[in-house]
Amino acid sequence: MLTEVAEQLALIRQEIRVNALEVGRNPETITLVAASKNQPIGRLEEAIAAGQRVFGENRVSETKDKWPLLRQRHPDLRLHLLGPLQTNKAKEAVRLFDVIESLDRPSLATKLAQEMDKSCRRPVLFVEVNTGEEPQKSGVIPGRLKDFLELCRGEHGLTIEGLMCIPPVNEEVSLHFALLAELGERYGCGGLSMGMSEDYALAVRFGATQVRVGRRLFGQRCG
Numbered sequence: 001m002l003t004e005v006a007e008q009l010a011l012i013r014q015e016i017r018v019n020a021l022e023v024g025r026n027p028e029t030i031t032l033v034a035a036s037k038n039q040p041i042g043r044l045e046e047a048i049a050a051g052q053r054v055f056g057e058n059r060v061s062e063t064k065d066k067w068p069l070l071r072q073r074h075p076d077l078r079l080h081l082l083g084p085l086q087t088n089k090a091k092e093a094v095r096l097f098d099v100i101e102s103l104d105r106p107s108l109a110t111k112l113a114q115e116m117d118k119s120c121r122r123p124v125l126f127v128e129v130n131t132g133e134e135p136q137k138s139g140v141i142p143g144r145l146k147d148f149l150e151l152c153r154g155e156h157g158l159t160i161e162g163l164m165c166i167p168p169v170n171e172e173v174s175l176h177f178a179l180l181a182e183l184g185e186r187y188g189c190g191g192l193s194m195g196m197s198e199d200y201a202l203a204v205r206f207g208a209t210q211v212r213v214g215r216r217l218f219g220q221r222c223g
């Protein structure tokens with residue numbers, strides 16, 4: 001019998017597939033990132049047993065508690081950082097994560113470049129874009145993106161593989177997905193991380209290469 005997580009995983013994968021095919025995209029080009037913050041280890045193990053290999057966490061401290069052991073047992077796991085990163089945690093983040101999706105300011109770009117030069121690890125980087133220009137939210141506003149990318153690429157020699165956004169809660173998300181896709185195209189960032197539990201199918205239709213799904217896959221978070 002399939003566990004609940006395994007069942008959800010199959011449904012989500014199927015929905016990604018159907019939506020990709022409907023808009024003429026290859027489903028293989030879309031990565032499901034299992035957003036596992038505040039989820040019990042048991043549910044992560046269920047997802048791993050069902051074949052899921054890519055997970056997203058929001059905090060460095062929680063990642064240090066949860067993942068080293070699981071990583072030892074499953075060396076092919078890949079971890080994405082989805083939440084805001086404090087500059088003083090950049091060193092640990094470079095060590096812990098394969099992908100950092102929340103690069104959002106010059107001081108962090110400087111620090112990540114330094115830490116990557118010092119270590120032999122080079123996580124893939126995504127720039128977070130504040131598509132709704134919400135003052136309380138992190139992310140580069142669209143009007144500053146060009147300069148920020150030039151700084152990352154030119155001054156720091158960083159490779160930026162994509163853009164990430166978290167649309168405002170009460171707005172039509174498709175406008176934000178379309179904007180992120182347009183910015184990605186304009187500035188040569190091929191990866192698009194967008195879409196969460198409520199709207200990942202729509203995000204796929206708008207070109208997402210990564211969707212980040214938490215509650216729909218694992219159920220409610222503990223806290």
Ligand SMILES: *Cc1c(COP(=O)(O)O)cnc(C)c1O
Binds near residue numbers: 083216
């Ligand atoms: C928690 C989180 C998600 C997943 O959210 P769900 O609504 O549980 O799918 C995706 N992206 C980020 C940045 C998150 O913090």
